[in-house]
Amino acid sequence: MIESLQHLPPAADSHGALAAQFTDLAPPLTARQAAVEAARCHYCYDAPCTRACPTGIDVASFIRNIHDQNINGAAVGILKQNIFGGSCARVCPTEILCEDACVRNNPAERAPVKIGLLQRHAVDNARFDGHPFERAPSTGKTVAVVGAGPVGLACAHRLAMLGHDVVVFEAQLKAGGLNEYGIAKYKLPGEFAQQEVDFLLSIGGIEIRYGQKLGENLQLRELHARFDAVFLGLGLGASRRLGLVGEDAPGLLAATDYIAALRQAQDLSQLPVPRRAVVIGAGNTAIDMAVQIKRLGAEEVTLVYRRGLDAMSATGHEIEIAKANFVHIRTGPRRSRCWSTKAVASPACASKGRAWRRGRLARTGALIDIAADAVFKAIGQGMAPAPGDDLAAGLVGEGERIVVDASLRTRVPGIYAGGDCVALGQDLTVQAVQHGKLAALAIHNDFAAEAAWPT
Incomplete structure (x- = not known):
C-alpha cells in the first residue's frame, strides 16, 4: 500500500484502540450548550462574521434560528450558501475567519461566539423529509464537471438546483476529493465525508463517473465538444519535490499519500x-x-521548518494541536539532504543550522542530524500534468x-475552472465551495445570455 514504508513494522496497537x-x-x-452559546450572539445587523465567511453564510440569522429552536431553518440558511456546511464546520x-471577526472577540470578553460548533450543531441535527432544495425546471443543458471534490460537487449541486443536468468525471474510486482523501481523520472521522456526498447528490440530476482521469482516458x-459547458475542479494532485540529495530513498514519501492511505x-x-x-x-x-x-503510535515526531515559528502558514490553532500531541517543532534549519543508511531504510535528515544574528536568521554552517525511520514531506502541492491533453495544458499560466x-x-469560451487549481484567494475548502458556486452561476448566466442572442 505504501511501498516505501514496507520496511517498517505495523502499528503496535489494535484497530479498536487506534480508532x-x-x-x-x-x-x-x-x-x-448550543442554546447558551447562541444567546451570546448580538445578531449584528451588519455582521462582520458574515463578511468574513468566504461563502457568505448569514451567520447571525442561522444562530438566531438556533436560539429560536428552529434547527431546520438554521441548517437551510447554511446549506443554501455552502452545501458543504457540515464538513466546513x-x-x-x-x-482566522468568522470567529476572528466576531465582535465578542475582544480583550474584555476574550472569547468569540463558537460559530463553527454552532454551524455543526445546526447541520448535524437538521431533519429533512427530502433534499431541502428543489431543482428548477429542466433547461435541457448538460454540463461536464471534472473532479468530484468540494469545488466540483459544489458547482454540480448549484447547477442541478438551476435545472441543468451534470455529469461529474472523477479519477478516484470515491467522490469527496480532499474531504475523503486529504483531511486529518480526527477532523472528519468515520464515513462523514461520504454521507455528505450522498446528501448532496440526493437533489438529483447529477451523475458521477469514476476512474476518469484527464489526459488518460478523458480528453x-x-x-468541450460534447457538453454545453465544462467546469474543471482539478485540485492539486502533485506533491512538490524537496530538490534534495536522496529524496527518492526508501522511507521518504509525501504526507498526502500517507494521509490518504x-x-x-x-x-x-x-x-x-x-x-x-520527521515531517x-x-x-x-x-x-x-x-x-x-x-x-498511531510513533514515539518521536519532529516537524522541521526552515523559517521561524511566526512564519509558519499553519494557523495558531493547528500549532497548538501539534503541541498538545507532543510533536516537536524545530524551526530554523535549512533543508540539506536525506539519505538511507541501510538496505532496510533508516532515513536521516541533515540540515545546516541557523541562528538569530542581529534580528535575522543566519547560517551557522553546522550540520544537524535528525535520525528517523521515515520522513514525510508536506511542502505543498502543484498542478498534476495532464499528458496528451493539449487543450488542458493551454489553460495553465506561468504560475502553474x-x-x-x-x-x-x-x-477558452465554455470552459470554467475553480478551487486550488486556479489559486484565487486562500487554499481552503470553504473557498473552493464558493468557487464552485460562483462558476455555476457564471455558467447559468452565460447560458441565459446565449439564449437571448438573436438568431
Whole structure:
C-alpha cells in the first residue's frame, strides 16, 4: 500500500484502540450548550462574521434560528450558501475567519461566539423529509464537471438546483476529493465525508463517473465538444519535490499519500508506523501528518521548518494541536539532504543550522542530524500534468495554475475552472465551495445570455 514504508513494522496497537485516537477533535455541542452559546450572539445587523465567511453564510440569522429552536431553518440558511456546511464546520479555520471577526472577540470578553460548533450543531441535527432544495425546471443543458471534490460537487449541486443536468468525471474510486482523501481523520472521522456526498447528490440530476482521469482516458477537447459547458475542479494532485540529495530513498514519501492511505484503511493496525518520524513543512497538512502519525503510535515526531515559528502558514490553532500531541517543532534549519543508511531504510535528515544574528536568521554552517525511520514531506502541492491533453495544458499560466477571470471563466469560451487549481484567494475548502458556486452561476448566466442572442 505504501511501498516505501514496507520496511517498517505495523502499528503496535489494535484497530479498536487506534480508532479511538481518531474521534472528533472537538466534541459536538449539546442542545443546552448550543442554546447558551447562541444567546451570546448580538445578531449584528451588519455582521462582520458574515463578511468574513468566504461563502457568505448569514451567520447571525442561522444562530438566531438556533436560539429560536428552529434547527431546520438554521441548517437551510447554511446549506443554501455552502452545501458543504457540515464538513466546513469541522475543518474551516474559523479562528482566522468568522470567529476572528466576531465582535465578542475582544480583550474584555476574550472569547468569540463558537460559530463553527454552532454551524455543526445546526447541520448535524437538521431533519429533512427530502433534499431541502428543489431543482428548477429542466433547461435541457448538460454540463461536464471534472473532479468530484468540494469545488466540483459544489458547482454540480448549484447547477442541478438551476435545472441543468451534470455529469461529474472523477479519477478516484470515491467522490469527496480532499474531504475523503486529504483531511486529518480526527477532523472528519468515520464515513462523514461520504454521507455528505450522498446528501448532496440526493437533489438529483447529477451523475458521477469514476476512474476518469484527464489526459488518460478523458480528453478536455472531447468534453468541450460534447457538453454545453465544462467546469474543471482539478485540485492539486502533485506533491512538490524537496530538490534534495536522496529524496527518492526508501522511507521518504509525501504526507498526502500517507494521509490518504490512513483515511482509506479498513484496519489501522496494518498501517506501517515509524518509531521516529520527521515531517518537513509548515502548513496545516504538515500538522495533520505529524499529529496523526503520533496518534498511531510513533514515539518521536519532529516537524522541521526552515523559517521561524511566526512564519509558519499553519494557523495558531493547528500549532497548538501539534503541541498538545507532543510533536516537536524545530524551526530554523535549512533543508540539506536525506539519505538511507541501510538496505532496510533508516532515513536521516541533515540540515545546516541557523541562528538569530542581529534580528535575522543566519547560517551557522553546522550540520544537524535528525535520525528517523521515515520522513514525510508536506511542502505543498502543484498542478498534476495532464499528458496528451493539449487543450488542458493551454489553460495553465506561468504560475502553474489555470488562468481565470473573476467569474471563473478560462481563456477558452465554455470552459470554467475553480478551487486550488486556479489559486484565487486562500487554499481552503470553504473557498473552493464558493468557487464552485460562483462558476455555476457564471455558467447559468452565460447560458441565459446565449439564449437571448438573436438568431
